[in-house]
Amino acid sequence: MAGSSFGTLFQITTWGESHGAGIGVVVDGCPAGLSLSSSDIQVFLNRRKPGQTSYSTMRKEADEVEILSGVFEGHTTGVPISMLVRNQDQRSHDYTQIKSCYRPGHADYTFDAKYGCRDYRGGGRSSGRETIGRVAGGAIASLLLKSLGIHVQAYTKAIGPYTIPEEEYDFSVLTKDPLCMPHLGYSEKAQAYLNTCMKQKDSAGGIIECQITGLPAGIGEPVFDKLDALLAQAVLSVGAVKGFEIGDGFAAAKAKGTENNDAFCIQNGQLAKQTNHSGGTLGGMSDGSTVCFRAAIKPTPSISSVQHTVNTFMEEVELSVKGRHDPIIVPRAVVVIESMAALTVADLLLRNMSATMDNLRRIYQ
Amino acid sequence: MAGSSFGTLFQITTWGESHGAGIGVVVDGCPAGLSLSSSDIQVFLNRRKPGQTSYSTMRKEADEVEILSGVFEGHTTGVPISMLVRNQDQRSHDYTQIKSCYRPGHADYTFDAKYGCRDYRGGGRSSGRETIGRVAGGAIASLLLKSLGIHVQAYTKAIGPYTIPEEEYDFSVLTKDPLCMPHLGYSEKAQAYLNTCMKQKDSAGGIIECQITGLPAGIGEPVFDKLDALLAQAVLSVGAVKGFEIGDGFAAAKAKGTENNDAFCIQNGQLAKQTNHSGGTLGGMSDGSTVCFRAAIKPTPSISSVQHTVNTFMEEVELSVKGRHDPIIVPRAVVVIESMAALTVADLLLRNMSATMDNLRRIYQ
Amino acid sequence: MAGSSFGTLFQITTWGESHGAGIGVVVDGCPAGLSLSSSDIQVFLNRRKPGQTSYSTMRKEADEVEILSGVFEGHTTGVPISMLVRNQDQRSHDYTQIKSCYRPGHADYTFDAKYGCRDYRGGGRSSGRETIGRVAGGAIASLLLKSLGIHVQAYTKAIGPYTIPEEEYDFSVLTKDPLCMPHLGYSEKAQAYLNTCMKQKDSAGGIIECQITGLPAGIGEPVFDKLDALLAQAVLSVGAVKGFEIGDGFAAAKAKGTENNDAFCIQNGQLAKQTNHSGGTLGGMSDGSTVCFRAAIKPTPSISSVQHTVNTFMEEVELSVKGRHDPIIVPRAVVVIESMAALTVADLLLRNMSATMDNLRRIYQ
């Protein structure tokens, strides 16, 4: 409840600053008996590691995870799983500039406004490195879901002006593409766009889409903790996200009821829907079809162009942030959004277990 | 944590079904010493009451609120405030149709999937009447904020294809307009559009925008409980909402960093921003400028047109929902979105009190 | 989290003051499919109703409960169950005395210190009437547990100096005894003692013991939310309780390890314990034997004797509280303690469902 935890029954608590000793997470509430090793986690962390393409920061970080507790003889034991990633690239930078200046688009000013102080080395707590803890926790959630046949998959749907239409998705290229886009042609155009941005000392944003398949109907709580509501919180809690939509999202606001309602039908002897405008939820609970949501990511605020701002002495100044920055964070944020979705779904799945007396009887009788 | 509560320190718990004995809310954590009477609450409830325009259901409900606890001699006492609105329009309808059929776009099926049963009279717990509790609780949050100079105001930004551009807002007409739109011209077009929808036995959606002014900088928690993240949960937890965006939202995904970053400057001796693309938050904390977010509302799923669906015996059937329905819920949802925003901000404001040792010293020394 | 809720998954939120409109509770998280009616609840409420013996206040209250939501066609539906008991005995008493005086042993002063105000009619929120909400919620928890073969039973173990030794318990007399004591002889002595107290304008305390049988092993969380820890919170949260002990309790502090350890053995082919010094828990989790704990109840602070105190003008004064008071609250508190135990166990039972991947597979595969 103090703000660094997410989830009720499957709960993560993250900690760490960009230039402190390390970054970590405590996962509490993971059921006992899930097969788990540090290499399982590492696979997910490697997807967000910097320095892998020309579109991400050159900061050198191995980002190797150590599992400190909660796993014994290759399986979770039901007690908290603590994971630690040491920060390595902590050379004595010159932080004078950030220390005394409020960078536009960053949280420097709001941290000072809230706490009266801030760790001005890098982004401190609001650095993208904080997401390491989310991804390590999300990896466990993903593995738990996978073991029950539930799959969470995020990818880049759009970069700047280039949006891949749903009917052109080609997921076979996803792991190869440097931008995590399911279409090589759109990716090439997006890469050219990013190269231009970099030359102009500018940055770009984009849209991440995420699909959850295999989720049984009825997951999510019907009032405040709706599946879509908690997904929205999860997604907006990631630094650069400015929007969330599920199913047709904002387009639904322009549609008519006859267009937007998904007709129920019977497929293979089971209830199904003829369309999926709703994005897989009805009344905040999964309806058995694919859950599909999108996150709008703003352009990276760290740009090399000169910017007007204010310093801590309340003087207007010109700021030119040194160093090399990600021209876009979307590709590295894909696994972060995916992790937040997995955490949300895993938690609601556990919470749903006590929905009926029938379920209680199945466990206790 | 069981799903019907919202907020940590300023917390509401809602209960009630559309055709049960009544609807209510318990507000826990409201500070002592706030001036409050049932008529203060009634003003807010009247804004969502049905039967006020030709675009809302004719269900007759006085929706009179009774304060059962927590207020003494005209002020809150710090203990839970329980409020009750009795359901009146509970005549013995014929529910056979809804009982055995899953209405498209409704939560009938997902309730059955989750709980193995449902209150099939009206929408049960997923009825719009559930929002009475939110509005009654939100009214108190709004009044608390107002007493500190913080104002929350929502309105209809778009209905179907008609979207009012920001530069044409005229808030002076807001209370008069039947659609809660800040522009009479757009409202007229929207009304004509709605009339057509009604003739076609169809329904429409729209976009609600909300502005929060007077909020000091630093409100919101920097990681999972970001101001924007909790607003997103709050907004998506309202039945028909399919999208949330703050500031430039999805448009930010197409912008460049030089366009999207808001330059800091000094205005009237205080730090300010030259633009507000961020929508009033940075790093999940308020930045002192106006917080501005939008909610996409889907078209009302209850339509009179014949729809294809499945019944509880897993047979495909044609459904023609009887009765008269709201062709749009947007105007009545305005005060609901506003309430959820007020609840979110009030809670984060209380949580922020313990952010610094300086604040502790101001209270305890 | 705002202080009027108890439980995580099976959660109650109580509200109401002694002389307000009524007292109530919202039960959130009760699984769907539990058979429930208002008369089921009334049975429990009648056990704490005033005016039933010569040892309880003559305040006339029917304490009839109305279920406002969450029950449909005789069963719980999984959504919040709201219950209301109207206060009846609200005649215009003269509260001048309590309004301006801090009664010793009561919360008058601490309410003023915390909130700067208080509802001075009766005990306000700290009145024993607040426990109506607990008992109504606890009734549902008890019925849920009973349907799984788990039984919670509290009774009076001691009043003043009269303590019934365990080996003399006779539970067959429990429902008949006005003091809820499982031994008629001790009850007679206790009644004589209470009659003397009343003549002396004095009051008495006692000890309530509670046994939980049929609880499977493994219920409770191993660190902060131990079964015994949450029982302790539950019990100490009841107004007049000053102590809690489980198993041998304070006597264990004087024992040696060889005496206190319970040897495991096999009984009827199942693991059992030869003794139960631990009171049915090990490491905070139920061990399959009877859970047995005790609560120490202080003498009723409302006494007719003249007392020295301070008024709200910070002057020392003599206070003689008028009216007739319970000389002891122990017998009426029995069902309250039992309710708190049932609520605690029900919540931990639901929480335990997600302890293992095996359980997840039993529900989802």
Place this chain on the structure above:
Amino acid sequence: MAGSSFGTLFQITTWGESHGAGIGVVVDGCPAGLSLSSSDIQVFLNRRKPGQTSYSTMRKEADEVEILSGVFEGHTTGVPISMLVRNQDQRSHDYTQIKSCYRPGHADYTFDAKYGCRDYRGGGRSSGRETIGRVAGGAIASLLLKSLGIHVQAYTKAIGPYTIPEEEYDFSVLTKDPLCMPHLGYSEKAQAYLNTCMKQKDSAGGIIECQITGLPAGIGEPVFDKLDALLAQAVLSVGAVKGFEIGDGFAAAKAKGTENNDAFCIQNGQLAKQTNHSGGTLGGMSDGSTVCFRAAIKPTPSISSVQHTVNTFMEEVELSVKGRHDPIIVPRAVVVIESMAALTVADLLLRNMSATMDNLRRIYQ
């Protein structure tokens, strides 16, 4: 909510097993601006370190704490403080015995019953080493309280049959005494008693008392989160605790109202109490006098004597636990109880900040 966290606003989450990589804690919600270094924490950890007297285990552990986050330039920054203590004494013991046998008085069996598995090296998660995280977190809470003039002090009141009467307390000897007793004479008797226990391959228990001074009136929430209720949970959540009492505790159950009520009076121009039978709380809120509570600690279950038990194959066996064990844990548990009290009070202190509109105005206007 997953069981390894304690507190609402000032919240700790502990993790770690006795023979895993290490033990740690994340403290979330500590206000910014508190002076803090690892040596401040080490002082508290050293009080529970093993091997310091002949009455504690010879396990060699430096228990050196590393602060991994949340502290910058000598002060807390408001973000989570993560602390790590590496386990050192992890030589390859022979765990065959514990692996296959349920030790009486330990949580071996209940862990297996709950999770279907357990880390059988040492006590795993239920080991006393888990309290390192509590003490590291409690140290910060203690320092926060101290900076506001609130002092928490625990000590050994009784060991086995030797109980120090309140009027003989001599706190000047506390830091010197190997048993943390405030009376050298009683300590000598207790030491002789413990030496006998050790010779008899037996163990002893005792009572820890804790006093909190300087606490303003009104701290604690009036219903479920009473100061005494949360202290009870906090204290019972420590492994070997079997009882809790505040003020006169169980003795109050035998007293009469005229004896038990504390008369209010004026002292030094302030409201005070002539006695403190209540132990510093009224209605669950601090009353301005010293908060005083006691915890009953059972004898260490690890004893060298031969014990009857059951193995994992459900066979009855004789068990003789090898190795040298603490004959008593009371002296080392003193700082653990003190830590839990400090955590409870710090959390309630933060929660109390939003109790009144006056407080809100002091922060926001």
